[in-house]
Amino acid sequence: MKIEDVVCTFCGCLCDDLVVEVENNRVISVENGCTLANEKFMGDHRLKSPIRREGNGWKALSYDDAIRETAEILLDADRPLLYGWSGTHGEAQSVGVHLAELLGAVIDNTSTVCHGPSIMAIQEVGHPGCTLGQVKNRADVIVYWGANPIDAHPRHMSRYTTYADGFFVKEAFKERKVIVVDVRKTESSAVADEFVKVERGGDYAILSALRAIVRGKRDLIPKQVAGVTREQLFRVADICINAKFGAIFFGLGLTMSPGKYKNIRNAIELTEELNRHTKFTISPMRGHWNVYGSNEVFTWITGYPYAVDFARGIAFYNPGETTSVDILKRGECDACLVVASDPGAHFPRACAEHLARIPTVQIDPHVNATTHLATLQIPVAVTGIDAEGTAYRMDGVPIRTRKLFDGTYPSDFDILGKIYEQVKEVKGS
Amino acid sequence: MRGILNTGRTIRQGSYVERKNSPAYREEAASLHMNQVDMLDLELEEGSHVRVRSDQGAVVMVARPADGLARGEVFVCLGPYANFLVNPETHGTGMPDFKTTPVTIEPTTEQVPTVREIMERYGGVGYED
Numbered sequence: 001m002k003i004e005d006v007v008c009t010f011c012g013c014l015c016d017d018l019v020v021e022v023e024n025n026r027v028i029s030v031e032n033g034c035t036l037a038n039e040k041f042m043g044d045h046r047l048k049s050p051i052r053r054e055g056n057g058w059k060a061l062s063y064d065d066a067i068r069e070t071a072e073i074l075l076d077a078d079r080p081l082l083y084g085w086s087g088t089h090g091e092a093q094s095v096g097v098h099l100a101e102l103l104g105a106v107i108d109n110t111s112t113v114c115h116g117p118s119i120m121a122i123q124e125v126g127h128p129g130c131t132l133g134q135v136k137n138r139a140d141v142i143v144y145w146g147a148n149p150i151d152a153h154p155r156h157m158s159r160y161t162t163y164a165d166g167f168f169v170k171e172a173f174k175e176r177k178v179i180v181v182d183v184r185k186t187e188s189s190a191v192a193d194e195f196v197k198v199e200r201g202g203d204y205a206i207l208s209a210l211r212a213i214v215r216g217k218r219d220l221i222p223k224q225v226a227g228v229t230r231e232q233l234f235r236v237a238d239i240c241i242n243a244k245f246g247a248i249f250f251g252l253g254l255t256m257s258p259g260k261y262k263n264i265r266n267a268i269e270l271t272e273e274l275n276r277h278t279k280f281t282i283s284p285m286r287g288h289w290n291v292y293g294s295n296e297v298f299t300w301i302t303g304y305p306y307a308v309d310f311a312r313g314i315a316f317y318n319p320g321e322t323t324s325v326d327i328l329k330r331g332e333c334d335a336c337l338v339v340a341s342d343p344g345a346h347f348p349r350a351c352a353e354h355l356a357r358i359p360t361v362q363i364d365p366h367v368n369a370t371t372h373l374a375t376l377q378i379p380v381a382v383t384g385i386d387a388e389g390t391a392y393r394m395d396g397v398p399i400r401t402r403k404l405f406d407g408t409y410p411s412d413f414d415i416l417g418k419i420y421e422q423v424k425e426v427k428g429s
Numbered sequence: 430m431r432g433i434l435n436t437g438r439t440i441r442q443g444s445y446v447e448r449k450n451s452p453a454y455r456e457e458a459a460s461l462h463m464n465q466v467d468m469l470d471l472e473l474e475e476g477s478h479v480r481v482r483s484d485q486g487a488v489v490m491v492a493r494p495a496d497g498l499a500r501g502e503v504f505v506c507l508g509p510y511a512n513f514l515v516n517p518e519t520h521g522t523g524m525p526d527f528k529t530t531p532v533t534i535e536p537t538t539e540q541v542p543t544v545r546e547i548m549e550r551y552g553g554v555g556y557e558d
Binding site: 010040043045049056057058100112113116117120149150151154183184185186189200201219222253255257289307319320321323324326329343344345346348349350351352353356357362367368369371377 | 443515526
């Protein structure tokens with residue numbers, strides 16, 4: 001059976017034009033998808049049943065036992081951490097936040113090691129963003145800053161920017177200027193009209209220089225700024241000022257580099273300066289397919305987008321203190337529930353080591369690095385393949401993902417709902 | 430030699446991200462991309478093993494030449510090999526310095542550990558897929 005308009009649940013682009021063929025509860029072909037989508041839909045490497053660590057080995061156990069043991073672990077803990085959430089649907093995220101409140105736990109999502117600093121900057125100075133449809137139809141200048149979409153968001157350029165013809169941009173490839181700013185050459189910089197190669201840690205200085213130029217202070221700019229010549233900075237500023245509609249997309253090259261959220265604040269303020277001359281927007285290149293959704297869901301329930309600490313009985317948020325890496329680094333949490341992410345692979349060593357020391361339960365369809373650190377793993381259905389729910393695209397547009405067939409695995413929502421009920425029975429409402 | 434470790438996504442890392450215990454994922458995640466002149470200096474060929482050390486410890490990876498990197502810059506895709514080396518300090522932001530880890534690199538004949546072996550070093554118990 002061929003299913004059209006399938007939503008890809010890999011990256012923040014949430015491409016919704018895939019054609020997927022399903023036979024006997026298995027995906028057998030994918031059309032329109034990128035390499036990442038093909039691997040995701042065609043992959044068949046699921047954990048078969050819940051597993052529990054016993055001494056130096058592993059034993060299978062039933063879903064009922066795994067759910068009961070997870071509830072017991074969370075109830076026994078003084079400072080549980082509920083981490084992940086970006087690889088599941090909004091309905092499951094919502095149960096997670098309510099579970100955290102009931103437990104007095106810390107709940108954090110993967111933005112903590114992704115675009116957390118972007119959110120901190122947006123909280124300071126706002127977010128002049130727009131939907132990807134606006135960019136596709138209007139933007140004649142695109143800036144990718146510290147981002148490599150060809151590797152991380154392979155269809156971003158063909159669906160929305162460089163190669164996407166739009167209503168007011170009839171021949172995108174000829175009419176759009178593409179600027180790439182990065183510390184290294186990438187596949188994306190190779191297709192840029194202008195590649196600005198910045199010295200490591202020099203983004204803040206380049207952003208400040210561009211702000212000065214846009215403000216008309218060209219005489220203040222030295223011959224070189226962070227490895228970039230004055231002439232190139234003038235050229236880039238002129239391309240931006242003369243745009244009819246410009247769109248900046250930034251990645252982890254800004255959020256993880258020295259300066260962190262101050263880099264993003266400066267980039268947003270450059271966008272503000274450019275809006276004195278023309279229309280310009282700025283947006284983060286969100287990585288996980290529903291990391292934006294985790295920020296939305298956390299915010300509409302607690303008021304905060306990530307790193308929410310319920311230990312005081314109310315929601316408290318303080319990046320640097322209530323963020324997962326800091327909590328794990330300090331050895332502070334005494335149990336961890338990992339949902340739809342892999343901190344074993346993606347957190348610094350010291351954090352992963354703490355996960356191995358405490359009871360760690362992972363809810364995830366696949367065996368990953370965290371599996372080896374965990375005490376218990378519960379396999380679930382994959383949202384967008386055999387589970388469905390709401391996701392938020394990188395520009396904040398909610399899109400309903402679809403179930404392609406009825407599989408045998410429960411969804412994250414089912415499992416978390418049962419854990420919540422058991423915790424509630426002990427804790428009361 | 431001394432270098433600065435940068436990390437980021439690659440399409441191959443993304444392709445195998447749900448098969449982290451596979452040889453294909455290990456091949457990508459344990460690849461240390463380097464400037465070719467630096468490789469000549471260290472008498473490394475493509476595929477040579479190198480011990481990469483930071484203030485967090487040392488892990489063996491595989492050297493690969495890369496066009497886009499200046500001397501002293503090395504790149505590893507995000508994953509357990511890069512994160513073996515990353516310091517957890519976040520400077521009050523919640524975000525470690527994933528893009529700027531000072532490292533030293535030297536040739537070695539030691540084997541590249543599997544993802545499972547790295548997690549066992551952390552105190553975990555390996556699960557066979």
